[in-house]
Amino acid sequence: MKTNQYDTDQWRGTDIKLALSMQKLYEGLCANKGLQYLIDQIGELFERPLILYDTSRKVLAATNDAEPVFHMTSGNEICFINEETVSWIHSSRIVDYASSALAQGTLCITITIDVIKVAELAVYEADIPFQEFDFLLINKLGALLSTQLQRSILLKLDHNQxxxxxxxxxxxxxxxxxxxxxxxxxxxxxxxxxxxxxxxxxxxxxxxxxxxxxxxxxxxxxxxxxxxxxxxxxxxxxxxxxxxxxxxxxxxxxxxxxxxxxxxxxxxxxxxxxxxxxxxxxxxxxxxxxxxxxxxxxxxxxxxxCTLYILSELVSSQYDLMDFCHPAVTTLLKYDEEHGTVYFDTLKQYIYYASAPAEAARILNIHKNTLFYRIKKIKELTGITLDFGDEISKIFLSIRLLELN
Missing domain, CATH: 3.30.70 (Alpha-Beta Plaits)
Structure with missing residues (x-):
């Protein structure tokens, strides 16, 4: 006759489920996702309301459905549970699997750091009798939560969670x-x-x-x-x-x-x-x-x-950026290289300061008349007019993509 015991296959299934659950929780711990993240993950495993509170009854973390059960109160932006709630958690604690179907209560575990009690975790039954997996799981959580709390103390993340x-x-x-x-x-x-x-x-x-x-x-x-x-x-x-x-x-x-x-x-x-x-x-x-x-x-x-940087990376990951350059830009680059001119930079500054050619001339350290002479020469070399927004925007984008890379 079996009494609260699984057969071999059932135990194997429970052990596998427990191992996979703990692996997921430790991945969350290693990924630094925080105390509340771990509590949310633990809550999903138990499928019941739960709360983590310290020795001053301050709530460190809780699932979204915990407040009606554990009667949390706020003060100075910090949540607490009262002494009556703590007393109820302790008095209704279910200590073994045999009694889990007989009473509506809680599973509890004490969290320690260097043998000093720092917090308690409580899981409410919520009319769903605890199973063997629940008892095995809660007994595995002490070290995990202790590590996370030590990390929080190191970083002094001691504010309300x-x-x-x-x-x-x-x-x-x-x-x-x-x-x-x-x-x-x-x-x-x-x-x-x-x-x-x-x-x-x-x-x-x-x-x-x-x-x-x-x-x-x-x-x-x-x-x-x-x-x-x-x-x-x-x-x-x-x-x-x-x-x-x-x-x-x-x-x-x-x-x-x-x-x-x-x-x-x-x-x-x-x-x-x-x-x-x-x-x-x-x-x-x-x-x-x-x-x-x-x-x-x-x-x-x-x-x-960062818009242009993002566009540049998206384009360069699949295409040769030179294939996206306006022909006028590639023509000027080649001409400058062959003749030692600076028409590319002249066009760049002229477009950058389209409404202020005097500023463009100042940046280039040339007279404004010299700037206009160069622009006229650039138009002759490339065939561009610089009279239309579409043409200007394509040239501007080509220059910026080249600069960023």
């Missing part, structure tokens, strides 16, 4: 609760304007912010408040509104840009946007700007300024 979970959901493109979308001021208190931006910051190797980089992360908090940042896939991802954007970037090569350069950090900045549902797209744009900055050794790169 609930807003951070919203930020992670935004950049992952997860469906966002309508309440959050309609009341973002309540959940994202830093968003003082409709205009938002995303910045992705990393070092030159796209390495993590652990170890020697923790000091740089601490310094970043001087510029961007902690509740607007998360560590995601080995980079720091920051959200900010127009007010903070102006402070950081509207002063040219200011203090923040110097800080990035001095610490060998690189930042990619998204476009301005307003709809939170566009966060995933803008995160990708910030990544694209970051990668261009890394390639070209620019410590701060804005997506809006």
């Amino acid at each position: 609930i807003p951070s979970s919203i930020l992670a959901d935004l950049i992952e493109g997860k469906p966002i609760n309508d309440t959050i979308l309609n009341n973002r001021g309540r959940y994202l208190k830093w968003a003082r304007t409709e205009a938002l931006y995303i910045a992705v910051v990393c070092d030159s190797r796209r390495g993590s912010f652990e170890g020697t980089k923790s000091a740089a992360f601490q310094a970043l908090k001087r510029y961007i408040p902690i509740d607007q940042m998360i560590i995601y896939e080995s980079s720091m991802v920051a959200f900010f509104d127009q007010i903070l954007y102006d402070v950081l970037f509207d002063n040219g090569e200011g203090t923040f840009q110097r800080f990035l350069a001095e610490n060998n950090l690189y930042a990619g900045i998204s476009q301005r946007y307003a709809a939170l549902t566009d966060s995933r797209k803008q995160y990708r744009y910030a990544i694209a700007a970051l990668e261009i900055g890394l390639t070209r050794k620019r410590h701060c790169s804005f997506f809006n300024q």
Whole structure:
């Protein structure tokens, strides 16, 4: 007679499921996706509400369905659970598989660092009796969460994690609760304007912010408040509104840009946007700007300024750029090479300063009449007129693509 035991095949299936589940969780840990990400993944495995709270009853992370069960309360932007809830979690704890179908309760595990209790994880049964897999899984989570909490302590990510979970959901493109979308001021208190931006910051190797980089992360908090940042896939991802954007970037090569350069950090900045549902797209744009900055050794790169770089890379990955050049451009390059002239640069400056030929002449260090003489000669050599926007734009794009490469 069997009593709460699986046969050999069932146990094998449970063990495989457990191994695959832990592998996925450790991949998330190694990818630096953060505490809330791990809790979300664990919640999907249990398919029940769960909460992680520290010894002061502060909520470190929770699943989206945890609040009605664990009665979280907010104060000074930090969520807590009360003593009665903690007492209920402990008193309703289910300690063995045999009793899991007999009571509506919780599975709990204590998280320790160097044998010191720092937090507890609680999973609520939610009218779904716990299975053997659930007991095996929760007993495997202590070391995983301890490692993540030690990482958070190293980086001093000790702020309330609930807003951070919203930020992670935004950049992952997860469906966002309508309440959050309609009341973002309540959940994202830093968003003082409709205009938002995303910045992705990393070092030159796209390495993590652990170890020697923790000091740089601490310094970043001087510029961007902690509740607007998360560590995601080995980079720091920051959200900010127009007010903070102006402070950081509207002063040219200011203090923040110097800080990035001095610490060998690189930042990619998204476009301005307003709809939170566009966060995933803008995160990708910030990544694209970051990668261009890394390639070209620019410590701060804005997506809006990277359009031609992106077009250049897309074109050059499949075509010879010279095949995209306007014939006038290739003609001038060849003529300059053969005759020692500077007609290519003359045409470039003339187009760049189309409405200010005097400025073009100043850049070229020639008289304005000399500029017009050269332009007349260029028209004779190439057959262009420079009278139509389509012709001018094709020539301009050809010059820029060549310059970027």
